[in-house]
Amino acid sequence: MLSIKSVCFFFIIPAAAYSTVKVRSQSQFPIVHNVTVTEGGTANMTCRVEHNDNTSLQWSNPAQQTLFFGDKKALRDNRIELVRASWQELTISISEVTLQDEGLYTCSLFTMPIKTAKAYLTVLGVPEMPEIDGLTKPVKEGDHVTLTCITSGSKPAAEIRWFRNEKEIKGAKEVNASGKTFTVKSSVQLQVDRDDDGVAYTCRVDHVALALSPQQATEVLEVHYAPRVEITHSAVHPQEGDYLKLECVSKGNPSPDPVLWTKDGSELPDIDRMIVEGRELTITSLNKTDNGTYRCEASNHLGTSSAEYVLYVYDPNALEQRGPDHALIGGVVAVVVFVTLCLIIVLGRYLARHKGTYLTNEAKGADDAPDADTAIINADGNHAHAEEKKEYFI
Numbered sequence: 001m002l003s004i005k006s007v008c009f010f011f012i013i014p015a016a017a018y019s020t021v022k023v024r025s026q027s028q029f030p031i032v033h034n035v036t037v038t039e040g041g042t043a044n045m046t047c048r049v050e051h052n053d054n055t056s057l058q059w060s061n062p063a064q065q066t067l068f069f070g071d072k073k074a075l076r077d078n079r080i081e082l083v084r085a086s087w088q089e090l091t092i093s094i095s096e097v098t099l100q101d102e103g104l105y106t107c108s109l110f111t112m113p114i115k116t117a118k119a120y121l122t123v124l125g126v127p128e129m130p131e132i133d134g135l136t137k138p139v140k141e142g143d144h145v146t147l148t149c150i151t152s153g154s155k156p157a158a159e160i161r162w163f164r165n166e167k168e169i170k171g172a173k174e175v176n177a178s179g180k181t182f183t184v185k186s187s188v189q190l191q192v193d194r195d196d197d198g199v200a201y202t203c204r205v206d207h208v209a210l211a212l213s214p215q216q217a218t219e220v221l222e223v224h225y226a227p228r229v230e231i232t233h234s235a236v237h238p239q240e241g242d243y244l245k246l247e248c249v250s251k252g253n254p255s256p257d258p259v260l261w262t263k264d265g266s267e268l269p270d271i272d273r274m275i276v277e278g279r280e281l282t283i284t285s286l287n288k289t290d291n292g293t294y295r296c297e298a299s300n301h302l303g304t305s306s307a308e309y310v311l312y313v314y315d316p317n318a319l320e321q322r323g324p325d326h327a328l329i330g331g332v333v334a335v336v337v338f339v340t341l342c343l344i345i346v347l348g349r350y351l352a353r354h355k356g357t358y359l360t361n362e363a364k365g366a367d368d369a370p371d372a373d374t375a376i377i378n379a380d381g382n383h384a385h386a387e388e389k390k391e392y393f394i
């Protein structure tokens with residue numbers, strides 16, 4: 001018969017033993033971390049054990065080859081070195097990492113049974129310096145251009161961004177895998193116009209392996225376009241004797257030099273006074289005979305353009321010339337006033353004939369007087385006549 005004590009003994013002892021094993025197995029376990037390294041860099045692979053009863057640690061590569069067993073190097077590879085070896089830690093370093101080094105590395109703790117932990121070594125492929133294709137120099141205005149930017153060797157696939165003078169524009173992306181890395185291509189299509197001349201198109205490669213210094217390529221467009229011409233002038237109402245400067249502002253690429261000045265379809269008539277300097281035509285002392293249509297013409301291999309300026313040389317006495325207008329108006333006003341006055345006088349005389357002596361006297365004097373005052377004076381000294389008149393009218 002089993003006593004309660006012995007029953008307890010059988011249950012408690014295994015339980016105690018089990019718990020001891022459990023504690024040891026929890027702590028005596030290798031711990032590793034995934035590592036990411038840029039191609040060409042150095043990766044440290046660390047394996048730790050919290051509580052180790054002097055059991056050996058080992059690192060092996062994705063091909064299951066042992067790299068280090070404790071502090072003993074197992075694989076002949078100069079790139080792989082021991083950093084630290086103790087019962088608690090085994091750290092090795094792999095320098096000049098290549099994409100082939102990527103994979104699952106195993107840390108083994110030689111307990112019974114062996115305990116392992118796996119760390120993934122990620123190798124980043126550095127994108128190659130991008131190149132811009134598809135640009136011919138120069139391009140003609142109106143041409144369609146497709147700029148292509150290609151970068152290969154990235155892992156993971158790189159991002160390509162386009163900028164037109166710092167301002168981002170959208171590109172069309174295409175990604176192809178080649179082995180472990182990617183070739184990324186991005187293109188932008190543009191119809192070139194004159195505003196694109198001198199504009200920089202930049203293709204920038206963004207990638208986790210280039211976090212601090214993205215790679216980029218830039219192409220500056222050179223756009224050829226036919227000239228466009230306009231004339232600016234120095235005077236609004238050029239007068240005789242004035243100095244006049246006309247500038248032929250012509251924009252074109254290549255620069256349309258020199259410009260050609262003509263007057264009324266032929267050569268400039270007076271070389272001495274009409275001086276052409278660069279794009280400017282200066283007429284030193286304007287004369288009425290300079291009146292006419294001045295034309296400047298500029299051309300390059302893409303075309304010809306011209307602009308015209310009609311010169312009207314004002315007379316310096318322009319104000320006096322305009323005088324007759326005022327004189328005319330004044331004259332008309334004077335005539336109107338005179339006619340009105342005449343009408344008043346005629347009307348006055350007509351009324352006087354019907355009102356009798358008083359008015360007749362005045363009117364009588366007015367007959368041979370040059371003006372009203374004289375008429376009154378005359379009238380005063382002619383009472384006799386006035387009486388005659390009075391009789392006549394009554």
Ligand SMILES: *[C@@H]1O[C@H](CO)[C@@H](O)[C@H](O)[C@H]1NC(C)=O
Pocket residue numbers: 042043044083093
């Ligand atoms: C690797 O470990 C060594 C020694 O601890 C240290 O000097 C080095 O910076 C580490 N390298 C990396 C990439 O962590």
Ligand SMILES: *[C@@H]1O[C@H](CO)[C@@H](O)[C@H](O)[C@H]1NC(C)=O
Pocket residue numbers: 052053054
């Ligand atoms: C582990 O090894 C050291 C010597 O390297 C020794 O002093 C120690 O007693 C050992 N510990 C165990 C638990 O075996």
Ligand SMILES: *[C@@H]1O[C@H](CO)[C@@H](O)[C@H](O)[C@H]1NC(C)=O
Pocket residue numbers: 033034119120
């Ligand atoms: C380590 O990397 C592997 C493969 O990429 C992944 O499956 C695993 O979850 C990672 N482990 C940790 C702790 O990040």
Ligand SMILES: *[C@@H]1O[C@H](CO)[C@@H](O)[C@H](O)[C@H]1NC(C)=O
Pocket residue numbers: 174175176183184185
């Ligand atoms: C990707 O592959 C396609 C088909 O093989 C090919 O036509 C294209 O040019 C490739 N693109 C790049 C960026 O390599």
Ligand SMILES: *[C@@H]1O[C@H](CO)[C@@H](O)[C@H](O)[C@H]1NC(C)=O
Pocket residue numbers: 240241285286287288289
């Ligand atoms: C304008 O030109 C005519 C003929 O060339 C000349 O006789 C005249 O003196 C000139 N007038 C002025 C203001 O220069």
Ligand SMILES: *[C@@H]1O[C@H](CO)[C@@H](O)[C@H](O)[C@H]1NC(C)=O
Pocket residue numbers: 288289291292311312313
């Ligand atoms: C100058 O040109 C105007 C028209 O532009 C014309 O009416 C005028 O008669 C011209 N004067 C001379 C002196 O040629």
